Amino acid sequence: MTTSPTIFMQGVSKRYGDAYVVHDVDLSVAPGECVAVVGHNGAGKSTLVKMALGLLTPTAGRVTLLGENPAGRQAMAFRRRIGFLPENVAFSPAMTGREVLRFYARLKQVPLGVADQLLERVGLVAASRRRVGTYSKGMRQRLGLAQALLGEPRVLFLDEPTTGLDIESRQMFYDVMAELRDAGATLLLSSHALSDIEQADRVAIMKAGRMVACGALPELRRLADLPLRIRVHVTDGNAAREFTARRTVQWLDDLRFEFTCADDGKVEAIRSVSLLEGVSDIEVMSPTLVDLCDELTREAAE
Amino acid sequence: MNAIATIAGREIRDGLRNRWALGAVLLMAGLALTLAFLGSAPTGVVGASPLDVTVVSLSSLTIFLVPLIALLLSHDAIVGERDRGTLLLLLSYPLSRWQVLFGKFLGHLSILTVATVLGYGAAGVALALAAGEFDADSLASFARMVGSSVLLGAVFLALGYLISATVRERATAAGLAIGIWLVLVLLYDMALLGLLVADQGRTISAAAFNWLLLLDPADIFRLLNLAGLSKTSLFAGMAGLAEQMQFGRAVLLAALGAWVAVPLAFAAFVFSRKEP
Numbered sequence: 001m002t003t004s005p006t007i008f009m010q011g012v013s014k015r016y017g018d019a020y021v022v023h024d025v026d027l028s029v030a031p032g033e034c035v036a037v038v039g040h041n042g043a044g045k046s047t048l049v050k051m052a053l054g055l056l057t058p059t060a061g062r063v064t065l066l067g068e069n070p071a072g073r074q075a076m077a078f079r080r081r082i083g084f085l086p087e088n089v090a091f092s093p094a095m096t097g098r099e100v101l102r103f104y105a106r107l108k109q110v111p112l113g114v115a116d117q118l119l120e121r122v123g124l125v126a127a128s129r130r131r132v133g134t135y136s137k138g139m140r141q142r143l144g145l146a147q148a149l150l151g152e153p154r155v156l157f158l159d160e161p162t163t164g165l166d167i168e169s170r171q172m173f174y175d176v177m178a179e180l181r182d183a184g185a186t187l188l189l190s191s192h193a194l195s196d197i198e199q200a201d202r203v204a205i206m207k208a209g210r211m212v213a214c215g216a217l218p219e220l221r222r223l224a225d226l227p228l229r230i231r232v233h234v235t236d237g238n239a240a241r242e243f244t245a246r247r248t249v250q251w252l253d254d255l256r257f258e259f260t261c262a263d264d265g266k267v268e269a270i271r272s273v274s275l276l277e278g279v280s281d282i283e284v285m286s287p288t289l290v291d292l293c294d295e296l297t298r299e300a301a302e
Numbered sequence: 303m304n305a306i307a308t309i310a311g312r313e314i315r316d317g318l319r320n321r322w323a324l325g326a327v328l329l330m331a332g333l334a335l336t337l338a339f340l341g342s343a344p345t346g347v348v349g350a351s352p353l354d355v356t357v358v359s360l361s362s363l364t365i366f367l368v369p370l371i372a373l374l375l376s377h378d379a380i381v382g383e384r385d386r387g388t389l390l391l392l393l394s395y396p397l398s399r400w401q402v403l404f405g406k407f408l409g410h411l412s413i414l415t416v417a418t419v420l421g422y423g424a425a426g427v428a429l430a431l432a433a434g435e436f437d438a439d440s441l442a443s444f445a446r447m448v449g450s451s452v453l454l455g456a457v458f459l460a461l462g463y464l465i466s467a468t469v470r471e472r473a474t475a476a477g478l479a480i481g482i483w484l485v486l487v488l489l490y491d492m493a494l495l496g497l498l499v500a501d502q503g504r505t506i507s508a509a510a511f512n513w514l515l516l517l518d519p520a521d522i523f524r525l526l527n528l529a530g531l532s533k534t535s536l537f538a539g540m541a542g543l544a545e546q547m548q549f550g551r552a553v554l555l556a557a558l559g560a561w562v563a564v565p566l567a568f569a570a571f572v573f574s575r576k577e578p
Contacts, residue, residue, distance in 0.1 A: 053394050055578055079396035086394075090387035092312070094319040106308040107395045147391070 004067055006031045006155055006186040007052050012061035014047050014209075021047045023209040024061070034177070034187040036197045038293065039206035045190035046087055048206070049159050052188065053084060066155065080108050083153035087160045087190075089144035093133030097124050097143050100132055104147045118146040123172065137164045145176065156180060158189040162196055174199055194289040205293050212300035224295040226287035227260040232273055233281035240276050305397035309405025310412065317375070317413045326371050326413065330421025333363055338425040339432075352433045353426070353440040357447045360422060361527040364451040365520050368418065369458040369483055375410045376462025377479035379403075380573060381472050390578045400570045403467075407459060407566065414455040422448050447527050453558050457519040458483075460565035467573040490518045512549060519561040526554045 007029040014022040022044040029035045037045045050056040051063055054070025065082075068074045091100045098119065105115040119128050122142040127135065132143065141164070148156060158177075162170045177187065177199055189196060197203050197217065204214040213220055234240050237254045244251075249259040261269040266284070273282055287295075317323040337359040338352075380403075383389040392402060426444055430436065436444075465478045494514060498506065506514075515521040549557075 050390075050578075055390060055393055057577075076396050076398065079394070082394070084391065084394040086387070086390050088387060089391065092316060092388060094316055095312075099315070103308065103312050104395065107305055107392075107397060109304070109396075144391075 003030065005029055005064075006033075006066060007035075007188060008062075008064045009048075009052065010062045012048075012051060012058045012063055014044075014051060014056060015059040020209045022051070022058075025206075025209075025211045027204060027211065027214070029186055029188055031186055032181065032184050033202070034181055034189070034200045035202045035204060036200035037188065037190040037204045037206060038192055038197060038289070039190075040192070040293075043206040044209040045206055046159055049157050049188065049190055053082070053157055078154075080151050081154045083148035083150070083156040085141075085144045085148040085156075085158045085161055087163075089140060091132045091140065091143065094131060096129050096131055097135070097139075098128040100143060101128075101146055101150075105150050108151045110150045114150065115146075118149055121149070121176070122146045138166060138169045141165055142169065142172070145173065149176070149180075152183070153180075153185060155186045156188070158187065160190055160192075162191065162193055170195070192289075197289065205296055207293070207297040207300070210300070213296040220292060220296065221287070222263070224287070224292050224299070225263070226291055226295055227262055228266055228287070229258055229260050229285040230266075230269060230273065231256060231258045231283040231285065232276075232279055233283075234276075235278045235280050240278065243273065243276050305401045306405040306408065309397075309402055310409035313406050313409025314412055317409070322375070323413045323417060326417035327420050329371075330367065330417050331424040332421075333367065334360055334422050334425035335428055337363055338429050351436060351440045352429055353436045353444055356425065356429060357440070357443050358528060360425065360451075361447055361524070364418075364447070364454060365523060366487060368414070368451050368455045369487055369520065371417070372410070372414060372455040372458035373462045373479040373483055375413065376406075376459045377465050377475045378472060379406050379410070379463055380466040381469055381475045382466070384578060385472050393578050399574045403463060403566070403570050403573055407456075407463065410459050411452070411456055414459070415452050418448060418451050418455065422451070443527070450523055450526050450555075450558070453555075453562070454519060454523045457558060457561040457565070460562050460569065463569035464565045464572065467569045467576065486518055487520050491521065516549075516554075516557045519558060522554050522558050522561070525549070526551065526558070 005028040007027065009025055009027040012022060012025045012027075013020060025044075025048065027035070027048075037048060039045055047056065051058050052065060052070065054063075054065065054072070054075055057071060063070060065075065066078050068078070095103070098116070101115040101119060102112050105112055119125050122145055124139060124142055124146065127139060132140065135143065141161070145161065148158070162173055165173065174195075177189075180187065187200075189200070191197060200217075202214060202216055203220060205212050205220070213223065215223065231252075232240070233256050235255070240257070243249075244257060247259055249257045251257045259269075270282060270284070273279060314323075338356045380389070383392070393399065422444075461482055462479060465475050465482070469475045469478065494511075498511070515525060
């Protein structure tokens with residue numbers, strides 16, 4: 001097995017008129033890796049995924065999938081081993097779930113028995129003979145996942161896979177993703193849910209078509225160097241006066257205050273707070289994904 | 303090839319499930335039976351076979367109805383899938399766009415063929431039960447009429463896909479489909495007639511006129527069925543035209559075939575260029 005990247009993009013741009021939807025993006029996903037692309041709506045995540053699949057032709061730059069042009073003739077051969085779950089997946093409403101999955105199985109030349117097994121895997125057996133038009137959003141999404149899993153895919157593209165799902169469905173998605181990774185599949189997912197991103201080896205942050213940062217989550221945290229917030233509960237408002245006089249703190253109400261500290265000053269800060277009289281609780285709050293994205297975007301702009 | 307059959311199968315199933323196919327069969331059978339029995343009433347006087355008269359009246363029905371059904375089936379084929387969001391996923395599968403288009407064409411053509419054969423066949427069978435034996439000539443022209451009706455349907459399916467592949471909005475596709483139907487089924491003939499009256503035979507020769515007729519698939523169908531036989535052309539009031547007809551049946555069929563192939567090829571070309 002070579003170590004050439006499964007998904008490779010170099011200087012990729014997509015322009016409609018004067019507007020760049022994706023601007024000069026480099027991305028390389030190694031075999032077996034899971035990369036999450038995050039960003040606000042309209043940041044260019046879906047466009048990036050469509051270009052990697054060969055559904056859109058980039059205005060500039062080079063894209064390869066498994067070493068080939070994804071829109072080329074050779075791509076037909078390996079499309080059978082590629083799974084794609086589009087954003088807001090839709091199916092013919094008049095067909096039943098079972099018919100839909102069998103239809104896609106035929107197109108991928110997968111035995112129909114596999115389709116029935118996948119229905120069971122995503123928990124749709126009971127609803128498999130109902131029309132897709134009657135399905136809830138979560139059920140459609142499960143059916144979408146099932147079709148993406150047909151043919152034991154080597155590469156999976158999941159575009160906002162867990163948007164609008166309840167916790168149980170979400171957990172099912174994560175279980176399936178973990179299984180796929182154990183089987184050596186490569187995953188590219190786009191999302192804005194933090195819990196999705198925790199499944200990924202690397203996170204790529206996009207803003208207005210540009211990739212502002214890409215790396216493992218702890219690495220990005222270090223890069224952004226965002227302060228932690230420590231929230232302290234006290235039993236008596238006067239108890240911590242001495243401490244609050246020394247540091248800048250923000251009182252939330254009579255019995256709670258917050259202060260910030262750098263990541264490497266965390267232990268020292270907690271120690272000094274915990275020694276105070278009348279402290280009943282200490283909460284340490286890491287910066288959220290939104291904070292992180294905004295900070296990295298701001299840094300990239302400067 | 304397997305992929306084309308799979309797409310065609312889905313279209314047929316969709317057509318059955320949406321009661322589309324059923325509606326088309328009932329509509330065609332209902333109108334065909336009505337025309338057959340209303341039309342065959344006065345034949346005793348003329349002494350013609352009732353089947354010949356039915357061929358003439360059903361041909362006129364085909365010209366209006368079959369293009370309409372075909373366009374209704376096909377105008378939404380691509381733009382509708384794009385709109386619903388099912389096209390993107392389909393195109394990520396291991397099949398090319400011309401296979402998607404051709405599969406849909408085969409599926410829709412099957413629905414149309416079944417509707418025509420069942421609908422018109424019902425009229426034929428009913429007439430046979432009522433009037434007894436038919437001669438072989440009349441049967442042949444009836445069969446030709448059914449066959450060319452399907453071919454005319456294929457023309458308008460292809461035109462519908464061309465519309466569907468080109469436009470961005472479903473409403474635009476529907477509007478254009480109605481426009482094409484109006485122009486090719488009604489307005490072109492009127493314009494041609496107006497032209498002939500205004501021209502008074504000074505510049506437009508009979509040969510040129512025949513060529514002008516080939517520019518409208520509905521007119522080719524008319525020539526095939528109404529001017530083809532001396533017996534039917536007499537009833538259809540097209541005897542004068544038939545005398546001056548320079549094209550044989552093979553040429554007319556080829557022209558109708560070209561009316562299927564060219565728009566279908568264009569539709570495939572436009573579809574392959576379009577971003578999903």
